[in-house]
Amino acid sequence: MPETTLLIGTRKGALVARRPRAGAAWELGPLELPMSEVYGTGIDARGATPRLFAAADSPHWGPTLFHSDDMGRTWNEPGEAPVAFPKETGASLVRIWQIQAGPASAPGVVYAGVEPHALFRSEDGGITFSLVEGLYNHPHRGEWVPGNGGACLHTVVPHPTDPDRVLVALSAGGVYRTRDGGASWEAANRGIQSYWMPEDQRFPEFGQCVHKVASHPSFPERLFAQNHFGVYRSDNYGTSWETIESGLPSTFGFPMVVHPQEPETIYIFPLKADSHRFPATGRCEVYRSRDGGKSWTALRSGLPEGEYRAAVLRDAMCTDGGDPAGIYFGTRAGEVYGSPDAGDHFEKITEHLPDVLSVRAVQLS
Amino acid sequence: MTATLVLPAALRPAAGGAPELDIAEGTVRAALDSLAATMPLLERRVRDEQGRVRPHIRLYLGSSDVEDLEGLDTKVAAGARLYVIPAVSGG
Numbered sequence: 001m002p003e004t005t006l007l008i009g010t011r012k013g014a015l016v017a018r019r020p021r022a023g024a025a026w027e028l029g030p031l032e033l034p035m036s037e038v039y040g041t042g043i044d045a046r047g048a049t050p051r052l053f054a055a056a057d058s059p060h061w062g063p064t065l066f067h068s069d070d071m072g073r074t075w076n077e078p079g080e081a082p083v084a085f086p087k088e089t090g091a092s093l094v095r096i097w098q099i100q101a102g103p104a105s106a107p108g109v110v111y112a113g114v115e116p117h118a119l120f121r122s123e124d125g126g127i128t129f130s131l132v133e134g135l136y137n138h139p140h141r142g143e144w145v146p147g148n149g150g151a152c153l154h155t156v157v158p159h160p161t162d163p164d165r166v167l168v169a170l171s172a173g174g175v176y177r178t179r180d181g182g183a184s185w186e187a188a189n190r191g192i193q194s195y196w197m198p199e200d201q202r203f204p205e206f207g208q209c210v211h212k213v214a215s216h217p218s219f220p221e222r223l224f225a226q227n228h229f230g231v232y233r234s235d236n237y238g239t240s241w242e243t244i245e246s247g248l249p250s251t252f253g254f255p256m257v258v259h260p261q262e263p264e265t266i267y268i269f270p271l272k273a274d275s276h277r278f279p280a281t282g283r284c285e286v287y288r289s290r291d292g293g294k295s296w297t298a299l300r301s302g303l304p305e306g307e308y309r310a311a312v313l314r315d316a317m318c319t320d321g322g323d324p325a326g327i328y329f330g331t332r333a334g335e336v337y338g339s340p341d342a343g344d345h346f347e348k349i350t351e352h353l354p355d356v357l358s359v360r361a362v363q364l365s
Numbered sequence: 366m367t368a369t370l371v372l373p374a375a376l377r378p379a380a381g382g383a384p385e386l387d388i389a390e391g392t393v394r395a396a397l398d399s400l401a402a403t404m405p406l407l408e409r410r411v412r413d414e415q416g417r418v419r420p421h422i423r424l425y426l427g428s429s430d431v432e433d434l435e436g437l438d439t440k441v442a443a444g445a446r447l448y449v450i451p452a453v454s455g456g
Contacts, residue, residue, distance in 0.1 A: 060454075
């Protein structure tokens with residue numbers, strides 16, 4: 001029976017929960033990296049030993065990146081700064097928002113999406129990173145603006161088979177993609193709306209506030225996006241997007257997760273609006289579509305009854321890649337829920353944490 | 366003759382547990398540059414990659430904030446004590 005490891009990043013540290021086998025109780029480890037905001041967590045499960053990542057941002061001591069090669073029992077930080085802007089940029093790292101392993105064909109490649117808007121790439125498994133200058137020097141850079149969370153590149157979607165293709169999302173700049181290993185990047189936002197703009201400017205080439213993009217490895221051309229108002233699907237790797245909002249209580253939210261086996265099954269956590277960042281229906285509900293966004297169903301079995309006021313942030317929902325698929329999410333109320341059956345039923349894994357910023361999970365046989 | 370860098374408790378693990386470190390007399394900047402070469406993990410807790418002191422940190426030379434003196438160019442004399450002081454902030 002598979003063992004599941006769940007890495008939880010919070011506003012004041014990170015911890016690992018472990019379930020030794022399906023149906024067993026979750027075992028919670030201690031809170032590590034105390035007083036660090038852990039917006040970025042990652043699990044690189046391509047090697048024989050999975051590598052866990054925790055991007056720790058201390059308000060006093062700055063941002064850095066830890067890794068663990070023993071499933072979170074110990075955390076290591078390189079002597080030299082793992083992610084740092086070159087001197088000539090004049091820029092300073094504010095926060096690492098995203099840690100994402102590259103495709104299997106590029107086993108040492110790990111990406112870091114950061115604030116201020118930039119992408120870094122590692123070729124040594126996430127120990128040292130270099131700035132992807134093709135994106136940093138993009139002519140649009142001067143027109144990208146910070147979202148409410150900052151000027152962050154928060155999403156990295158590597159192509160599962162072609163290491164030269166990567167898609168990123170930034171707030172508020174929108175979606176960009178490269179087909180040449182990062183040398184050149186093009187905006188890929190056609191069909192995504194910037195609702196706050198004047199009516200004749202609502203579909204710009206770039207500048208959209210995309211909150212999260214996800215894809216399924218078996219259909220890499222198909223992407224799903226949760227926008228700052230708007231839920232979208234692309235069937236051509238971002239060349240164009242169409243809305244998949246029918247049946248949703250709201251189109252605002254942050255996470256977007258794809259089922260690990262079913263490429264048409266996706267999960268979101270709708271919030272009422274940007275001005276009211278509470279669950280859209282006033283209840284703790286995940287919304288799932290099993291037909292690529294044509295229809296949606298509220299999932300609430302095992303979740304709190306009655307009024308619920310905590311949001312779920314963009315990286316605070318994930319799957320464990322297993323079969324059956326586990327689905328997990330953490331809330332800003334410091335609770336973490338998990339479903340062993342793709343969302344049909346949830347259970348509370350832990351509570352009373354600082355607000356949860358990110359979760360990542362992996363099943364190991 | 367050397368001066369002394371005095372560390373807050375939160376930074377001592379990055380200095381092998383030491384509460385104080387010897388630094389050469391010279392300037393604050395030179396002391397931190399030297400630290401970047403010998404203890405980079407400790408130094409980047411104090412300054413970012415552009416050499417700017419992090420916003421929630423103050424450096425005091427004796428009883429004076431170096432920002433009220435000559436900033437990172439402030440002279441550090443032999444026997445002086447340079448304190449790293451984190452802001453009383455957070456929640």
